[in-house]
Amino acid sequence: MAIMPIEWGKVREYATATAAARPAYLDDPNAPIPPTFLATVIHWSTIGETVRAPEVAKACATVGIEPDVRNLLSLEQEYFFHGPVPRAGETLHNSERLYDVRIKEGRQGPMVLVRFLVSFHDDQGLLRAECRYTSAYVRKEAS
């Protein structure tokens, strides 16, 4: 598992960047993280490796879409928190798992929907948060 130490300075920076510069984030060395803060895990780990899994490539081949990052759209992110919201000073341990690949007919032709889950455990091994990502490979229309 990859590690993600939660740093107070990063919480301050993220809160300020999202118009949430409030004392709970700025003045507490053990500040709680903002609801979408776990997006910053990409400073620590490469997220989305599972979109290159063989079953994704196979689904793309079925509908003639090239599984290239230029054809990849991020559609949705959903965070779940279990127990107290993680705080600055804690270290989380993250792992990623592909859990759904399906072909969907969209308005602009077929797309391959890819869903993957990133889990965040604490030092005690407790599951503290999860993020479900939904991305799609789409066929780029000639414009």
Place this chain on the structure above:
Amino acid sequence: MIDLARGTRLPERTFGPVTMTDIVRYQGASGDMNPMHHDDELARSVGYPAAFSAGMLGAGWLAAYCTEHFGEESVRRFRTRFTQVVYRGDRLVASAEVVRLFRQGDERRLELAIQLRKDDGALVVDGSAEFALT
């Protein structure tokens, strides 16, 4: 104190006009340095009129709007779906409506439908969130 019955709408909050500074500051903070959000030439080369904002910046603004009402430690679920791109100069309006009040274990919770729209009404982020009530 807002009366939190089903159907209650929270007071709206406006963000923007969106600037390049907002976008690059969010990109640096989040670590997502996708150049489509700050390189106009690159965005135009694939058919966009200009570089467009990061979807997660809109999600972050919606999160800021919610924590302002329900506190920084009460989020239990936070979902955002990106429906349209945002450009520099756009003005955005965050809104939320109470969908239900329920109990999960020994916690009282609130589910919200949350939205971020351009000031002309176009929906850019559609979402759903749950907060613990203390």
